[in-house]
Amino acid sequence: MPSVADMLQEQSPQHLVVVGGGMVARRLIDALRARDEAGQWSVTLLCEEPRAPYDRVALTSYFTGRHPEDLALGGQDIWDDPLVTLKRGVKADSIDRAARTVTTNGGAVLPYDALVLATGSYAAVPPVPGKDLRGAFVYRTIDDVADLRAWVEKRRDELDRPVRGAVVGGGLLGLEAAGALRALEVETTVVEFAQRLMPLQVDDGGGAALKRLIESLGVSVRASTATSRIVGDRGVVSKMEFSEGEPLDVDVVIFAVGVRPRDELARDCGLDVGERGGVVVDDACATTDPAIWAIGEVANIGGRCLGLVAPGYTMAEIVADRLLGGGGTFPGADLSTKLKLLGVDVASFGDAFAEEPGGLEVVISDPVAGVYKKLVMSDDARTLRGGILVGDATAYAALRPMVGRELGGDPAAYLLGPDTAGSAPGLDLPEDATVCSCNNVTAGEIRCSVTEGGCTDLAGVKACTKAGTSCGSCLPLVKKLVTTELEKSGVEVSSALCEHFDLSRAQLFDVVRVQGLTTFSEIIATHGRGRGCDICKPVIGSILASLGTGHILEGERASLQDTNDHVMANLQKDGSYSVVPRIPGGEITPEGLIAIGEVAKEFGLYTKITGGQRIDLFGARIDQLPAVWKRLVDNGFESGHAYGKSLRTVKSCVGSTWCRYGVQDSVGLAIALELRYRGLRSPHKLKLGVSGCARECAEARGKDVGVIATDNGWNLYVGGNGGFTPRHAQLLAEDLDTDTLVRTIDRFLMYYVRTADRLQRTAAWVEDHEGGLDAIRAVVLEDSLGIAADLDAAVAVHVDSYEDEWAAVLSDPEKLRRFGSFVNAPDVADDSFGYVAERGQPRPATPEERAGGVLIAGTTLEVRR
Amino acid sequence: MSIRVATDQSTEGLATAHSEWIGVCSLDDLAPERGAAALVGGVQLALFRTFDDSVYAVQQRDPFSGAFVMSRGIVGTRGAAPTVASPMYKQVFDLRTGECLDAVGKEPVPLAVWPVEVRGGVVFVARPEVGT
Numbered sequence: 001m002p003s004v005a006d007m008l009q010e011q012s013p014q015h016l017v018v019v020g021g022g023m024v025a026r027r028l029i030d031a032l033r034a035r036d037e038a039g040q041w042s043v044t045l046l047c048e049e050p051r052a053p054y055d056r057v058a059l060t061s062y063f064t065g066r067h068p069e070d071l072a073l074g075g076q077d078i079w080d081d082p083l084v085t086l087k088r089g090v091k092a093d094s095i096d097r098a099a100r101t102v103t104t105n106g107g108a109v110l111p112y113d114a115l116v117l118a119t120g121s122y123a124a125v126p127p128v129p130g131k132d133l134r135g136a137f138v139y140r141t142i143d144d145v146a147d148l149r150a151w152v153e154k155r156r157d158e159l160d161r162p163v164r165g166a167v168v169g170g171g172l173l174g175l176e177a178a179g180a181l182r183a184l185e186v187e188t189t190v191v192e193f194a195q196r197l198m199p200l201q202v203d204d205g206g207g208a209a210l211k212r213l214i215e216s217l218g219v220s221v222r223a224s225t226a227t228s229r230i231v232g233d234r235g236v237v238s239k240m241e242f243s244e245g246e247p248l249d250v251d252v253v254i255f256a257v258g259v260r261p262r263d264e265l266a267r268d269c270g271l272d273v274g275e276r277g278g279v280v281v282d283d284a285c286a287t288t289d290p291a292i293w294a295i296g297e298v299a300n301i302g303g304r305c306l307g308l309v310a311p312g313y314t315m316a317e318i319v320a321d322r323l324l325g326g327g328g329t330f331p332g333a334d335l336s337t338k339l340k341l342l343g344v345d346v347a348s349f350g351d352a353f354a355e356e357p358g359g360l361e362v363v364i365s366d367p368v369a370g371v372y373k374k375l376v377m378s379d380d381a382r383t384l385r386g387g388i389l390v391g392d393a394t395a396y397a398a399l400r401p402m403v404g405r406e407l408g409g410d411p412a413a414y415l416l417g418p419d420t421a422g423s424a425p426g427l428d429l430p431e432d433a434t435v436c437s438c439n440n441v442t443a444g445e446i447r448c449s450v451t452e453g454g455c456t457d458l459a460g461v462k463a464c465t466k467a468g469t470s471c472g473s474c475l476p477l478v479k480k481l482v483t484t485e486l487e488k489s490g491v492e493v494s495s496a497l498c499e500h501f502d503l504s505r506a507q508l509f510d511v512v513r514v515q516g517l518t519t520f521s522e523i524i525a526t527h528g529r530g531r532g533c534d535i536c537k538p539v540i541g542s543i544l545a546s547l548g549t550g551h552i553l554e555g556e557r558a559s560l561q562d563t564n565d566h567v568m569a570n571l572q573k574d575g576s577y578s579v580v581p582r583i584p585g586g587e588i589t590p591e592g593l594i595a596i597g598e599v600a601k602e603f604g605l606y607t608k609i610t611g612g613q614r615i616d617l618f619g620a621r622i623d624q625l626p627a628v629w630k631r632l633v634d635n636g637f638e639s640g641h642a643y644g645k646s647l648r649t650v651k652s653c654v655g656s657t658w659c660r661y662g663v664q665d666s667v668g669l670a671i672a673l674e675l676r677y678r679g680l681r682s683p684h685k686l687k688l689g690v691s692g693c694a695r696e697c698a699e700a701r702g703k704d705v706g707v708i709a710t711d712n713g714w715n716l717y718v719g720g721n722g723g724f725t726p727r728h729a730q731l732l733a734e735d736l737d738t739d740t741l742v743r744t745i746d747r748f749l750m751y752y753v754r755t756a757d758r759l760q761r762t763a764a765w766v767e768d769h770e771g772g773l774d775a776i777r778a779v780v781l782e783d784s785l786g787i788a789a790d791l792d793a794a795v796a797v798h799v800d801s802y803e804d805e806w807a808a809v810l811s812d813p814e815k816l817r818r819f820g821s822f823v824n825a826p827d828v829a830d831d832s833f834g835y836v837a838e839r840g841q842p843r844p845a846t847p848e849e850r851a852g853g854v855l856i857a858g859t860t861l862e863v864r865r
Numbered sequence: 866m867s868i869r870v871a872t873d874q875s876t877e878g879l880a881t882a883h884s885e886w887i888g889v890c891s892l893d894d895l896a897p898e899r900g901a902a903a904l905v906g907g908v909q910l911a912l913f914r915t916f917d918d919s920v921y922a923v924q925q926r927d928p929f930s931g932a933f934v935m936s937r938g939i940v941g942t943r944g945a946a947p948t949v950a951s952p953m954y955k956q957v958f959d960l961r962t963g964e965c966l967d968a969v970g971k972e973p974v975p976l977a978v979w980p981v982e983v984r985g986g987v988v989f990v991a992r993p994e995v996g997t
Binding site (some may be wrong): 306307499500530531532533534536537538547558559560561562564566567571573574575622821823824825830832847 | 896931945
C-alpha cells in the first residue's frame with residue numbers, strides 16, 4: 001500500500017510549459033483548465049509580447065477605435081487561477097530535451113513534464129531592396145499596428161497632405177491591412193503578384209467582383225504586379241518601383257505577403273521540421289519527442305502549416321485531451337473562411353475551386369449589385385461541395401455546414417438573396433454538421449446544450465459550447481437553432497423586459513395603450529412587481545410619451561426618466577451636459593447662428609457641429625441649463641431632443657432650390673418631416689434623411705428613414721443606421737407623391753414605435769419582424785393588419801399634442817426647482833469641474849492635468865451668475 | 866414648506882448616538898423615487914427618497930467615472946433592495962449599504978453611505994468626514 005507521502009507526491013501536478021502567447025495557446029489553457037478537474041497539470045505560459053493572448057484576428061478593429069484591452073480573449077480570471085502562470089515579455093531561448101527544461105531570454109530555467117510549442121509565425125518580408133526603410137511595416141501584432149498608426153499620424157502632420165500608402169500582398173491579410181490604412185485615411189493601393197485578389201480563396205470571377213467592390217471604396221488595386229524596389233528619401237520610404245508599370249509615390253508600405261512558421265526552437269533542439277518549415281507533428285499534434293507538442297501555425301500537420309485560427313483551436317483541444325489521457329486526433333482542417341474585408345463580404349468554403357472531378361458550378365454574377373456567388377455541386381447537382389461568395393455572404397452560415405450533403409432544392413435558390421438563404425427548402429441541419437468551424441461545434445452539440453445542458457438563450461449556448469465566440473459568422477444560424485430547439489421543447493423564449501415585468505416592450509405598449517394606463521405606479525401594480533429599475537422605468541416613460549400623454553417631467557413620470565431626459569440635455573463624461581437646439585433640416589439663418597454663438601460665448605461652452613447638421617453646446621452645469629434654454633428659446637429655438645430616444649434630425653442636402661442636379665426640394669421636405677415627428681418618443685433614437693437627387697448627398701440610406709428624390713416623386717428607404725453595425729436602408733416604396741410618402745412614413749414609424757423591442761433600432765426590427773420587409777410593406781401600404789387608420793390617428797395625436805419641452809419647463813416653477821445645484825444650497829455652484837483650453841475652446845481636464853494644477857478655470861469662473 | 870439649513874452648521878439639540886446630525890432639507894424638497902445632490906460639511910452627497918418615503922445618503926461621486934452625478938441615477942429595486950443605477954455607466958448600487966450589485970463587467974466598487982434620519986419632516990444626515 002502506498003504511503004500518504006507517496007499519494008501526495010502522485011497528486012502534485014505535473015508541469016506544462018507553453019511557449020508562445022497567441023490565440024491557440026489561450027485556447028489550450030482554457031481547454032485544459034476546464035477539463036482537468038483533478039488539477040493534474042500546472043501551466044506556465046511564456047508570452048513574448050508584453051500582454052496576455054489577444055484576438056489577433058480582430059487586429060484591424062484597433063483602427064476603428066477599439067483599445068488593445070478590448071482585444072483581450074475571453075475572461076481574464078484564467079490568469080488568477082493558481083495553476084496557471086502567465087509570464088509576459090518572456091521569450092524561450094532554448095530547449096534542453098534531455099533535461100526537459102526551457103531556458104528563457106532572462107536566463108531562467110523552467111523544467112517541464114510536457115512542452116507545447118505555439119510560437120506561431122513571423123510575418124514574411126520579401127527580399128526587395130528598401131524593405132528596411134522607415135515607413136515599411138508588417139501586420140501581425142498590436143505593437144505593429146500601434147507603430148503603423150503612429151507613423152501615419154506623424155507623416156500626416158509633417159506632410160500637410162493626405163498620406164499615401166501601399167500594401168504588398170492582396171490576400172486576406174493584405175486586404176485587412178488595406179482596411180487599416182483606409183481607416184487611417186491613407187490613400188491606399190494594394191499590390192498583388194497574382195492575377196487576382198485573394199488568390200487562395202476566390203476564383204477569377206470572385207477576384208474580379210472583389211476588385212470592383214474594393215476600388216469603389218477608393219482603394220486602388222494593381223494585380224499581376226511584382227514589387228522590385230522601394231526607394232527611400234533620407235531613410236524614409238518615398239516610392240515603389242515595379243517590374244512593370246509606373247512607379248508609385250508612397251509614404252508608408254505594409255508587407256502582407258504571408259507568414260513563416262517560427263520553428264527555430266525546434267530546429268535548434270533537433271526536432272523534425274518540414275521542408276518549408278514548421279514543426280512536424282502527427283495527427284495527435286505530437287512531435288518526434290513524445291514530451292513535446294506543437295499546435296497552431298507553427299505545427300506542420302499532414303505536410304502543411306495552417307494559417308487559420310480554427311484548425312489551431314482544434315489542435316489545442318487535441319493536446320489538452322491527450323495531456324489528460326485522451327486519444328483525440330486531428331480530423332483534417334476546414335479551410336472555410338468568411339470575412340468582412342473593407343466592409344466587403346468574402347466567403348470561401350469546401351471545394352471552392354471545383355478541384356474534385358465532375359463538379360458542376362452554379363454561378364450568379366451581378367456586377368451592378370456588386371455580388372459574385374458560386375456553388376460547386378456534385379455531378380448530379382444534388383450534393384454541395386463548396387462555394388465562393390463575394391459581396392454578400394449571408395448564405396454562408398447556412399451553406400457551409402451543408403458541404404458534402406444534399407441541398408434538397410434548387411442550388412440557385414440559395415444564391416438569390418438574403419431572404420431565401422436562411423429559409424431555403426429542406427435546410428434541416430444534420431446532427432453532425434459543423435455549425436461553428438472556428439470552435440468545431442456541430443448542430444447536434446448546439447441542440448444538446450439546449451435539450452440536455454439546460455441552456456435557455458443564445459448567451460448560455462455560446463458560453464456552454466463556445467459556438468460563435470470567435471469570428472461570429474455562424475451566430476445567425478446558432479440563434480435559429482437555439483430558438484427552434486427551445487420552441488420544440490415547449491420553453492417559451494423569454495422576452496421579459498427585466499425582473500419587474502414579464503412582458504416585452506411591445507406587449508407592455510399594447511397593454512398601456514388599450515387599458516389607457518397613464519402612471520408607472522398603475523402599470524407596475526397591475527402588470528409587474530417591485531418598484532422598477534433603470535431598464536423598465538425609461539421604457540415606460542417612453543411608452544407614455546409616445547402615447548402623447550403629457551410632459552415627460554409631469555408628476556411621477558419625472559422619476560422614470562434617465563438623466564438625459566430628466567434634464568433634457570446630454571450627460572457628458574465629467575457630469576456636465578450638452579445642449580442641442582433644433583435646427584430643422586439643417587437650415588439656419590445668420591441671426592440664428594449668431595444667437596447660438598452668443599449663448600455659447602456667454603456660458604463658456606464648447607461648440608461642435610454634429611453629424612445631424614446642427615450645433616452641440618458642451619459643458620453646461622445642471623444649474624445653468626434653464627438659463628441656457630431661456631436664451632435659446634428667446635431667440636426662437638426649441639429643444640432638439642438630442643437627449644431622447646426620439647426623433648433626432650432630418651438631414652438634407654440643399655436640393656433643387658440651389659443645386660444644379662437636384663430634382664426635388666429636399667430641404668423643404670426635411671423641415672416638414674422634422675417638424676412633424678419632432679418629440680416622437682421611440683424604442684431607440686430615430687434619424688431621417690432627405691436627398692434631392694440620386695447622388696444622395698444627405699446619406700439618407702444610412703438613416704432609419706431615408707427619402708431620395710426621383711423625377712417622379714420620392715423613393716422611400718427604411719432600416720438604415722450608422723453606429724456599431726452600419727446598415728444601408730432598404731427600398732420600401734418607389735416614386736411616391738409627397739402626401740403618400742408622409743402617410744407611409746407616419747405608419748412605418750408608429751408601427752415601429754408600437755412593436756419594437758427596447759433599444760431595438762429599425763434595422764434590427766425589420767430583420768426580426770416576421771416576414772421581414774415585405775410584411776412591413778404590406779402593413780403600411782396595404783393595411784394587411786387593418787391597423788392603418790389607428791396608426792394614422794396616433795400620429796395625428798402626436799402632431800397635435802407637441803410642445804417644446806424646454807419652454808414648458810421654463811414656464812413651470814415647480815419643474816425649474818429641480819435644476820438647482822444642491823437641494824440645500826441651490827445657489828452654490830458645483831466646483832467639481834475643471835477645464836483646460838484646447839484649440840481656443842474649453843475641454844474637460846484629464847486627471848493628470850487636474851493633479852498638475854494647470855486648469856484654466858472651473859466653469860464657475862467663466863459663466864454668468 | 867421648505868426648510869433650508871446652512872450647510873456648515875449643525876442643528877442644536879438634535880445630537881443623538883451619532884456625534885453630529887446635520888439638518889439638510891425638508892422631506893418635501895426631495896421628489897419621490899428620485900435623487901438630489903446635497904452639500905453637507907463641504908462634502909457632496911446624493912440623497913434619495915424611495916417609494917416608502919425612506920431617505921438614503923450615499924456619495925455623490927460615481928466611483929466608476931469620477932463625476933459627481935450619483936443623485937441623477939434612476940431609483941428602483943432589485944429584489945428587496947432599494948437601488949440606484951449610475952447615470953454614467955449604469956452600475957447598480959444598494960442604497961442601504963452602498964454595495965455594488967451590478968458592476969457591468971468592471972470590478973465592483975461600493976459607495977460610501979451615511980446614516981439618515983427624518984424627524985418632523987426634516988432630513989438629517991450624520992456629519993460626513995471630509996475627504997470623501
